[in-house]
Amino acid sequence: MCGIVAYYGPDEAYDFLIKGLQRLEYRGYDSAGIALLNGDLRVYKNKGKVAELEATAKGKNLSGNRGIGHTRWATHGEPNTVNAHPHLSQSGDIALIHNGIIENYATLKKVLIERGHEFKSDTDTEVLTHLIEEIKDKENVDLLEAVRLALNEVVGAYAIVILSKNDPNTLIAARKGSPLVVGISEQAGEFFLASDATPIVEYTKTVTYINDNEIVAIQDGEMTVKTIDNEAISPFIQELKISLDALEKGGYEHFMLKEIFEQPKSIYDSMRGRFDPQNLNFAMQSLTEYASKIKNLDRIIIVACGTSWHAGLVGEYLIEEFGRIPVEVEYASEFRYRNPIITEDDLVIAISQSGETADTLAALEMAKEKGATIYGICNVVGSSIPRMTHAGAYTHAGPEIGVASTKAFTAQVSVLTLLALGIADIRGKIARERLREVFAELDTIPQKVEELLQSCNEKCKEIAAAYVDAPNCLYLGRGYNFPVALEGALKLKEISYIHAEGYPAAEMKHGPIALIDENMPVVVIATKRNYYEKVLSNIQEVKARKGKIIAVVTEGDEKVSEIADHYIEIPDTEDCLTPLLATIPLQLLSYYIAVMRGCNVDQPRNLAKSVTVE
Ligand code: F6R
Secondary structure (H helix, E strand, O other): EEEEEEEEEOOOOOOHHHHHHHHHHHHHHOOEEEEEEEEEEEEEEOOOHHHHHHHHHHHOOOOOOOOEEEEEOOOOOOOOOOOOOOHHHOOEEEEEEEEEEEOOOOHHHHHHHHOOOOOOOOHHHHHHHHHHHHHHHHHHHOOOHHHHHHHOOOOOEEEEEEOOOOOOEEEEEEEEEEEEEEEOOOOOOOOEEEEEOOOOOOOOOOEEEEOOOEEEEOOOOOEEEOOOOEEEEEEOEEEOOOOOHHOOOOOOOOOHHHHHHOHHHHHHHHOOOOOEEOOEEEEEHHHHHHHHHHOOOOOOOOOHHHHHHHHHHHHHHHHEEEHOEEEEEEEEEHOOOOOOOOOOOOOOEEEEEEOHHHHHHHHHHHHHHHHHEEEEEEOOOOOOOHHHOOOOEEEEOOOOOOOOOHHHHHHHHHHHHHHHHHHHHHHOOOHHHHHHHHHHHHHHHHHHHHHHHHHHHHHHHHHHHHHHOOOOEEEEEEOOHHHHHHHHHHHHHHHHHEEEEEEEHHHHOOOHHOOOOOOEEEEEEEEOOOOHHHHHHHHHHHHOOOOEEEEEEOOOHHHHHHHHOEEEEEEEOHHHHHHHHHHHHHHHHHHHHHHOOOOOOOOOOOOOHHHHOO
């Protein structure tokens, strides 16, 4: 996590740094800081958000056409001002920002302390500034070489940017495991660096994504890239596709609400051009390329975290139903550490909005080493996961800024639906008529989501008002609606801080039923085609114990809506497509409850959007 930005050019750096940090604040908001270089090297930093940094900086000397900035999600050391980045070297001449973790920092720190270094913070990052300076002085090398040599001693993950008072025409950056992109301005000698492209797009669309183990040097207005083994690299320059509008709230109170309401478009975009409901064709290059592999697959493993893991569960149901291949869905963090059996015949699918989640990346690396074919379903173009996979499909949901994932989930599920149908088609497991039916229904989903958003928004607000003070909440669903229940519970807990659990509806009687009394709201997804009668019985069991039922039902429902305390109707659809609709009211419910509780829905406490630490 953590967001980093840097500016090198003819103009003043400050405005770019602050705006950039605001755009990256979703990556962490424990503290923020900047360093500006203009003869002297000045650092301003504090605990809290970028707005507080602006207040700290107000009235101070903010000049400098070299600058670095950081917004932190704390890993080592409490989130206070001293631990905020940038960190300075022993002499105070070198300033450095870092996203990642230096795993061997304790060993390096001990050695440096023995040599007389004094540290101000508890961070792993500060060690790196001291190490670079010591190497520079002792080996009598320039800043670039000192950084290169220092990085050869470091174990861990990093994206770093360094400024030095003694090298005013130099800015050095490097990457291993944490993202870094450089924007190249039309204006000669101007460069913008950031953790992702969102701070850059306003200034230039020409960028290069830095790869692992590469160091970027901007010296005297020219950029060069080399590896930490000292081999020169020709950077791959590309054009950004994101628009500035996608990064603004567009009249909504929060990014989360905007992103919930964007789902008709994001679901449409995730499927656009990928299937032809009339001619029953697929246009997914990744499927065509790997058709022979898919024909002979024995097993698929899906790895992901959080909301993406929930999408993976929907994917399991879809692929097993249509493709008839066994699927295992794994928490990426557990998968890696239990010595799993992976063979060259396996297909490992990673699902990740950010494409940067460290646990998912590590799981994929291991699967790749063991010879599996690895496939990515990611949202952020150019991020780490798509760059290391053999094949994949972007979800094209557009930038998701709210920390709680909403439109990314439904886009992942849409892509997984196409993937499952594609696999089924290649393996000859789906009749043309059935494919035609599912395609035809899939085609209507964006429109149905649009109608649903209009019809359920006010109702969700009303229901939210009734449960704003609930201390707990249960979510129940069966079949395709079980992952929806898990996702609903995650959304509520992460943004409203209400304790919530998702369960398969029938599993309730094996334990959670003990929790039910008149104070327990139970959200049940009870749609017509998903084991309706059985879920109805589960609802009766809750009602018999005076629990409060909030039901998500199919339009025209008579039985559940009759006994539920509240119900929200969704349009009828194929049972396999229900998650794309049933998720929407649960997102809105969580959103309104969190807003009514006064929570910061876009930046919930303790969370960050890109979880780049394991
Ligand atoms: C929940 C949420 C997280 C992420 C998880 C994985 O709303 O956003 O649970 O889903 O951290 O992130 P990605 O999808 O970027 O790998």
